[in-house]
Amino acid sequence: METLNILNRLDYTLMIVAVGAALLGTVSGALGTYAVLRRQSLLGDAISHAALPGIAIAFLLTGSKAPLILVLGAAIAGWLGTLLIMSVVRLTRIKYDSALGIVLSTFFGFGLVLHTLIQRTGNANQAGLDTFLFGQAATILARDVWTIGILGGVAIIVTFVFWKELKLLVFDEGFAASLGFSTRALDILLTSLLVIAIVLGLQAVGAVLMSAMLVAPAVAARQWTNRLSVMMLLAGGFGALAGVSGTIVSSSAARIPTGPTIVLCATVVVGFSIVFAANHGLLWDRMRQQRNRRNLKVEMDGLFKQPQQGND
Amino acid sequence: MLQAQLEIQLIAIVTAVACALPGVYLVLRRMTLMSDAISHAILPGIVLAFFLTESLSSPLLILAAAGTGVLTVVFVELLQRTKLVKADAAIGLTFPALFSIGVILISRFAGNVHLDMDAVLLGELAYAPLNRLTVFGYNLGPVSLYVMGGILMLSLGFILLFYKELKLATFDASLAATLGFAPVLIHYGLMTLVSVTIVGAFDAVGSILVVALIAGPPATAYLMTDRLSRMLILSAVIGSVNAVSGYWLAHLFDVSIAGAIATMTLLVFGLIFLCAPNRGLIAIARRHARQRWEFAQTMLVIHLLNHEGLPEAEEESAIANLHEHLSWDPTFAHQVVRYALNNRCVLQEETQLVLTEQGRSMARQALVQ
Structure with a gap:
């Protein structure tokens, strides 16, 4: 009876974590679609690292460890970091990649300084840096699942509301500007949505791996379709798949951290898609090449044989 | 030490x-x-x-x-x-x-x-x-x-x-x-x-x-020079400055040295981003402001040259009417006239503006271009 109880409780925790990971995968997959299509795959990496000083400052200012306050701090810092990247690229000749690298590493460094400052004040209950970097999926509670679901849902609904504007921004920014849409405002909107997705994921998979949750499902989805709507849907599905399977695999044996396992599952989905996807995939490509070669051979044979037949 | x-x-x-x-x-x-x-x-x-x-x-x-x-x-x-x-x-x-x-x-x-x-x-x-x-x-x-x-x-x-x-x-x-x-x-x-x-x-x-x-020191140096060799040397110098100042920052507040070096990298980059000659934000803003005045002055001298010696010149080059002919804000027109007077492109003769030789050649040059 006792063991059964524990088993039940374990299953309940596992279910909560799995649902949380699935929701997170859906949200980050769907929003990551835009980042991947705009060739800003690594923006997620930058935002998630840039969030650290925000968490530290939120803690220093309020002295509270309430998730909502820390998440708000993380979001503000991540958002400021992105604005800095955007203005450096717009105003100087420094390219996107260098601006990203500088913001990512120096914001993180500043966060580290603040972190050691907090540590020195001897506050035992400080937010752990390990948790920030690698996440702790096991600590996801029902309350967190609700937060991820509601905030992530709102973010996805916003993309539906601005569907045609964002689509235009992604595929033809110059045309969007010429039609009178403010591309900078749209850019900031899209970035803010990304910030939301990332901040939601920090707790579960951590800063270092959050970028993979944005990139991998979207890249996998890209292999199967050329339509934005289908790609977003597929990316959300792949994200959920990676979240659930990663949670199950990591729970099957001791000492396998959940975050990295989810990332590896997402990577497997990408690998599968790149090789096997219809129309795009490597295997399909190889088959098409061979079919073409065979057809060409038949045609060439026909060409060379015909005159001989005529002579007969 | x-x-x-x-x-x-x-x-x-x-x-x-x-x-x-x-x-x-x-x-x-x-x-x-x-x-x-x-x-x-x-x-x-x-x-x-x-x-x-x-x-x-x-x-x-x-x-x-x-x-x-x-x-x-x-x-x-x-x-x-x-x-x-x-x-x-x-x-x-x-x-x-x-x-x-x-x-x-x-x-x-x-x-x-x-x-x-x-x-x-x-x-x-x-x-x-x-x-x-x-x-x-x-x-x-x-x-x-x-x-x-x-x-x-x-x-x-x-x-x-x-x-x-x-x-x-x-x-x-x-x-x-x-x-x-x-x-x-x-x-x-x-x-x-x-x-x-x-x-x-x-x-x-x-x-x-x-x-x-x-990324930090080279990107900072990239804002300061156009030559590869100088960029290499500048990067090394900036990197060293960041390292030493970061160390002392960490020493002062008793925090992570690597983190402090990264923080200094951000500060130095931000400083150069604002103040770099030619490419800094301040230099860009000043250049834009100067170009705005220079362009307005060119428009003014071209306008005066167009009507010089013609019957309507008295009407067209009256200081009080300029803002209407050039469709400028009156205060802006006033500032442009003062700018042009300071640069000796025009002279004030009672209520009229008259081109100087310098202003005339400036207008002709602008028209040829």
Whole structure:
């Protein structure tokens, strides 16, 4: 009876974590679609690292460890970091990649300084840096699942509301500007949505791996379709798949951290898609090449044989 | 100053310069984020080599980790070559996967080894002098100074030896290929150098902050100069300044040295971003303001020249009516007239504006152009 109880409780925790990971995968997959299509795959990496000083400052200012306050701090810092990247690229000749690298590493460094400052004040209950970097999926509670679901849902609904504007921004920014849409405002909107997705994921998979949750499902989805709507849907599905399977695999044996396992599952989905996807995939490509070669051979044979037949 | 303090600063400077030099080429080749990818992806290499050697500074570990770094570059390029994945996404897929493998390895075997995750990711410069190099009982100084010094020499040698090849492959890869240099070979040479540098530096500053050392000083220098040779030297100087000032910042507040160096990198970059001659925000704003006045003055002299000597000239060049003819705001028109008077392009004769010889030639020149 006792063991059964524990088993039940374990299953309940596992279910909560799995649902949380699935929701997170859906949200980050769907929003990551835009980042991947705009060739800003690594923006997620930058935002998630840039969030650290925000968490530290939120803690220093309020002295509270309430998730909502820390998440708000993380979001503000991540958002400021992105604005800095955007203005450096717009105003100087420094390219996107260098601006990203500088913001990512120096914001993180500043966060580290603040972190050691907090540590020195001897506050035992400080937010752990390990948790920030690698996440702790096991600590996801029902309350967190609700937060991820509601905030992530709102973010996805916003993309539906601005569907045609964002689509235009992604595929033809110059045309969007010429039609009178403010591309900078749209850019900031899209970035803010990304910030939301990332901040939601920090707790579960951590800063270092959050970028993979944005990139991998979207890249996998890209292999199967050329339509934005289908790609977003597929990316959300792949994200959920990676979240659930990663949670199950990591729970099957001791000492396998959940975050990295989810990332590896997402990577497997990408690998599968790149090789096997219809129309795009490597295997399909190889088959098409061979079919073409065979057809060409038949045609060439026909060409060379015909005159001989005529002579007969 | 204590000897340990001096040694820490020396290690910081050598590390900063060793990172800044190859960083210049990464920034120019738009491959800065490759350093981010490499610095994360070497984790499984470090872990596996650590299982074998049980030491963080053994040469085997550096080799294995650098090998993993080059492997990352190969993976990224293979992915790109399928044409199914763009360059940025290829990086964003590769390094989290390798990093995940590293994290899983560490937590699976955490009981058997004493590999401190924080040490790998964040580094700790303060402990660097503790690990001494001793030969036949003589204490020759901290090991990491020798490791980073060696890597710096390697870097300097590579850049001096292949200076023109690197320059050509960086600014015009197709010309380099046409002339018979092998850009691919140069690319992999550079990437191997970057991998070795990152592996050497992670011990001191950790894998995330090494990106600040690689990207920060070269990007800052990029705002100050147009010449490659000057950019290399400036990057090294800025890197050293960041390192030393970061050390003292950390000393003052008793915080992480690597973090303080990264913070200084951000501050110095921000300062140059604002104040750089020609390319800084302030210089840009001032140039825009000056161009606005100069353009308005040109419009004014052209307007005066158009009507000079004609019957309507009295009406057209009356100061009070100018803002209507040029459709300007009255106060703006007033300011432009004062600007032009100061520059001796026009003279005021009672209520009229009259062109000077200088103003006339300025208007003619503008019209010809």
